[in-house]
Structures are given as structure tokens and as C-alpha cells.
Amino acid sequence: MKWIHVKAVFTGNDEQLAEELVTDIFLSLGLKGVVCDVPLPPPVDGFASDALPRSTENAISGYIPDSDTSRNLLSNIKQKSTELLSSGVTVNITTQLVDQEEWADSWKEFFFVTRITDKIVIKPQWREFEAGDDDLIIHIDPGMAFGTGTHPTTAMCIAMIEETLKPGQTFLDVGTGSGILMIAAALLGVSAMAGIDTDEVAVQVAGDNLEKNKVDPQIYHLAQTTLDQYPDKGMGPFDVVVANIIAEIILEIITDIKQWIKPGGTAILSGIITEKKDSIVAKLLENEFTVTEVREEGEWVAICAIFSGKG
Ligand SMILES: C[S@@+](CC[C@H](N)C(=O)[O-])C[C@H]1O[C@@H](n2cnc3c(N)ncnc32)[C@H](O)[C@@H]1O
Structure with a gap:
């Protein structure tokens, strides 16, 4: 099926x-898939700065089916847009014919x-891959949640989890996003794990991805919450706690992580930009953590620290 992509660039x-x-x-x-694309402030701490380019103009776009009635609908859109001139708004409409698949799957x-x-x-x-005997495969569909695994902050977390987590241990993922780190933990033989996120959609997407990866629902718990509000489901304290969130939030939650990590347990903290590294290390030391590794990739830093307190 073909659709008409309608784009309105406006000034006012x-x-x-x-x-x-x-x-x-x-x-x-009744346009479908309406998207607002306006120049936004730079992403916090550079998250996703390497993703799609930020818009330089104000635009709204949407889709109408390419059918007999689309010409009428288009002239209606144009007429209503012209009427906005009286409110000081100038609109320029352009159109482009696209395939349904092209629209739905363009990011893939x-x-x-x-x-x-x-x-x-x-x-x-949607990709083919012939796995080797020792390969552990994470099948992922990030949907609307962060976490395709290709971002350096996620990749560093996965590598550190692989180096740290032992089969049979427990795991907590703060800011689970697509659930990708929980799936990695499951492949590495975790016995019980929890994943939390403040974003409702992330919790839903994480659940879908855990199911697609056939992770036993008996071993995990997902919740939409912050760590200080996390209800005890009898899984904690945890052997390994991961948080791939921006530095400001990590600074705030280090004291909460202390409540949820076992003595001798490992915290893996990522999503930190170079300038914020020292403040995170200082906060860890204040809170009875020993920093065992600081890994850097480009402007990103991931920190591994062992909790030496009593919890
Ligand atoms: C950078 S993404 C990380 C996703 C995934 N864990 C990964 O490593 O790719 C950070 C996630 O943390 C969530 N988040 C932000 N602030 C949070 C908070 N205070 N507590 C829990 N989750 C939070 C966001 O909604 C987002 O899904």
C-alpha cells in the first residue's frame, strides 16, 4: 500500500x-503517524548525539493513504494552513509518496x-546470523525504548557484566530501557533479577524482549519505579547492580544502590561523560565503594566498583 507523507514547515x-x-x-x-519535528535543545550529556541529526526547522508531518479521496484531503490541509496566516503563522506544505514498509521500517x-x-x-x-557454538545471542527489538546495544554506554555495560556476573548470582538493572542488559544477564546464567525504569513504555518493551528471548518469567521482576521506591520482592540484595543512566541521576542513586547491593557486590555504572567521571568516583568512595575499573570509549565512561560496606 502507498501513503502520502505530508510535511508542513511553519514559521510564526x-x-x-x-x-x-x-x-x-x-x-x-485524521492524518496518521503525526510527528512534530522542531529544533530541540542538545541532548542531555550528549545521549543520542550520534543518532539522527537534530532538526533545523519547525515541521509537522503525517501520513494519508494514497486513495481517490487523498486529493480532497490534501487541499483541505492546504486551505486550513492558509487560514493560519491570520494568526501570524506561515505554512509550506510538501508531499512525498512512500511505501508502507518504507514508512514503518525505515529505521531498521x-x-x-x-x-x-x-x-x-x-x-x-529481521537480520540473518549464523551463530557459532559459543555465541550468546541477544534478539532485540528496541521499539520505542533505548537500548539497541550499539551505543557505547550499553556495549561497555554488556562487556563488564560478562566479566563480572557469575552463574547463579542475582542482578539488578536500574533504567532497563529495552531490557537488553537483563537479557545479557539471563544468557550468563543469572538466578534472579529485577529491572526497573521510570518510563512505562520501556517496562513494556523490556517485558516483550525478555519474552522473545525466552527468559524464564519466574526469574525476573520488572517495575516502573525509581530505585528509592522499589518494592522488595524478595530478590535483593543483589550481587551485581547496573545503571546506565546519565551522571546526574547516577550521583543521586548511589546511596540507593547501597541499600540494594550485597557486601562485596559489584556496581557497574555507565552513561557517564568524561567531565563527570571524577564526581562519580568521589561519590562512590564516600559511600564505601572501591573503584576497580574505569573504562572509556570516546567521550563515554563506565565504572566498575565493589561495595565494601555492610549494606
Ligand atoms: C540510557 S537508557 C539505558 C537502557 C539500557 N539499560 C541500556 O543499557 O541500553 C536509560 C534508561 O533509564 C531510564 N531512567 C531514567 N531515569 C531513571 C531513574 N531515575 N530510575 C530508573 N530509570 C531511569 C530511562 O527511561 C531509560 O530507559
């Missing part, structure tokens, strides 16, 4: 009002089979 003295008015036209006329062409360590390989569902 009050850009927020302009955005609302143009979005309203798209939604009221950028996601390949990726070997993270000698053992662990990440395989998107």
Missing part, C-alpha cells in the same frame, strides 16, 4: 502556538548484527 512569531495550530490541523483531519536499515564481546552478539529480529 509564537512558535509554540504555531506548532499547536498546525498539529491541530493534522490531527483533526541502520541496525545490524553486532558482536559486543567474544561471546555476546546482538541480533535484530
Whole structure:
């Protein structure tokens, strides 16, 4: 099936009002997949700065089916957009014909089979891969959640988990995203694990991915929560606690991690930019952790630390 991709580039003295008015036209006329693409502030701590380029113009886009009625619908969109001139909003509409598959799956062409360590390989569902005898395969569909495994912060976490986690140990993933680190932990023989995220969608996507990877639901618990609110489900304290979140949040939760890690347990902290490394190390030392490794890749730092306190 073919769709018409309709894009409205707009300008206005009050850009927020302009955005609302143009979005309203798209939604009221029933366009599908409406996306707002406006210049945003730079990503926090550079997360995803290497992903898609940030927009330089204000645009709303959406899709209408390519059918007999699409010409009428298009002229309706154009007319309503012209009427916005009286509110000081100028809109320029352009269209492009696309295939349904092209629309739904366009991002997938950028996601390949990726070997993270000698053992662990990440395989998107739609790619072919012939696994070796010792390969551990993570099947992943990130959907709307962070965590394809190709980001250096995730890749460093996976490598550190592989080096740290022993079969039969317990694992906590703070900020689980797509659930990718929990799947790695399951492949490495974890006996029980918990994953939490503040984002409802992430918790849902993580659940789907754990199921796709056939992880036994008896061994894990997922929750939408912060660590300080995490209800004890009888799994903790944990042998290994991972948090791949931005440095500001890691700084805040180190005292909570202390409550959930076993004495002698390992914390793996990632998502830290170089400038924030020293503040994280200092906070760990203040909280009875011994830093055993600082790994760096480009501007990203991952830290491994052993908890030497009583918990
Ligand atoms: C960078 S992603 C990491 C995803 C995945 N663990 C990985 O390594 O690829 C960080 C995740 O942490 C979640 N998050 C942010 N702040 C949080 C908090 N205070 N507590 C728990 N999760 C949080 C976000 O919603 C996001 O899914």
C-alpha cells in the first residue's frame, strides 16, 4: 500500500502556538503517524548525539493513504494552513509518496548484527546470523525504548557484566530501557533479577524482549519505579547492580544502590561523560565503594566498583 507523507514547515512569531495550530490541523483531519519535528535543545550529556541529526526547522508531518479521496484531503490541509496566516503563522506544505514498509521500517536499515564481546552478539529480529557454538545471542527489538546495544554506554555495560556476573548470582538493572542488559544477564546464567525504569513504555518493551528471548518469567521482576521506591520482592540484595543512566541521576542513586547491593557486590555504572567521571568516583568512595575499573570509549565512561560496606 502507498501513503502520502505530508510535511508542513511553519514559521510564526509564537512558535509554540504555531506548532499547536498546525498539529491541530493534522490531527483533526485524521492524518496518521503525526510527528512534530522542531529544533530541540542538545541532548542531555550528549545521549543520542550520534543518532539522527537534530532538526533545523519547525515541521509537522503525517501520513494519508494514497486513495481517490487523498486529493480532497490534501487541499483541505492546504486551505486550513492558509487560514493560519491570520494568526501570524506561515505554512509550506510538501508531499512525498512512500511505501508502507518504507514508512514503518525505515529505521531498521541502520541496525545490524553486532558482536559486543567474544561471546555476546546482538541480533535484530529481521537480520540473518549464523551463530557459532559459543555465541550468546541477544534478539532485540528496541521499539520505542533505548537500548539497541550499539551505543557505547550499553556495549561497555554488556562487556563488564560478562566479566563480572557469575552463574547463579542475582542482578539488578536500574533504567532497563529495552531490557537488553537483563537479557545479557539471563544468557550468563543469572538466578534472579529485577529491572526497573521510570518510563512505562520501556517496562513494556523490556517485558516483550525478555519474552522473545525466552527468559524464564519466574526469574525476573520488572517495575516502573525509581530505585528509592522499589518494592522488595524478595530478590535483593543483589550481587551485581547496573545503571546506565546519565551522571546526574547516577550521583543521586548511589546511596540507593547501597541499600540494594550485597557486601562485596559489584556496581557497574555507565552513561557517564568524561567531565563527570571524577564526581562519580568521589561519590562512590564516600559511600564505601572501591573503584576497580574505569573504562572509556570516546567521550563515554563506565565504572566498575565493589561495595565494601555492610549494606
Ligand atoms: C540510557 S537508557 C539505558 C537502557 C539500557 N539499560 C541500556 O543499557 O541500553 C536509560 C534508561 O533509564 C531510564 N531512567 C531514567 N531515569 C531513571 C531513574 N531515575 N530510575 C530508573 N530509570 C531511569 C530511562 O527511561 C531509560 O530507559
